[in-house]
Amino acid sequence: DQQVKQNSPSLSVQEGRISILNCDYTNSMFDYFLWYKKYPAEGPTFLISISSIKDKNEDGRFTVFLNKSAKHLSLHIVPSQPGDSAVYFCAASKNFGNEKLTFGTGTRLTIIP
């Protein structure tokens, strides 16, 4: 049972435009959410996180939005750059990140120059 779902396996966006990656979860006990970025032949790297007490967290070009009622989070990248081309994983945890991570299946983002 996939508790964290990324329904779009891939996404292509023009350079300079906004990239929006989506993630849905089913377990209402999750209260801490993260996005990871992964380049080919490298391990995932932490990108941005959000606690369930917030609905938005921003870090430079990256913003994560959380809609608890819909059990949905999204990652916005503005403006998109070629270096943003990667696979993005969302992940969720309970107890504000103190319990194990449950990962989504990933979305491959391609930025078109």
Added chain:
Amino acid sequence: DAGITQSPRYKITETGRQVTLMCHQTWSHSYMFWYRQDLGHGLRLIYYSAAADITDKGEVPDGYVVSRSKTENFPLTLESATRSQTSVYFCASSESPRQFEAFFGQGTRLTVV
């Protein structure tokens, strides 16, 4: 080199063979983790370790054995490899038990034929 390194980067083995994936970190982090990444599943935790000689099962431990005689090393052994263990394996380390604070290695792509 400082950081976390995995070896080998690529491995092909036959069904029934024993194979060991190595993980080495230079930060003296207490916590180390092994994940596998498969299409349709994201990353799943296999085993983790809180310190030398302390290990515990994750989400998908069956068919795997770990040891941690030294803080810096955390080898993962497949005692009798099966085709279902074909995957990309990631090791990670962290100062804290919070998985989201961990740094990942570059991964080992294992193919079992």
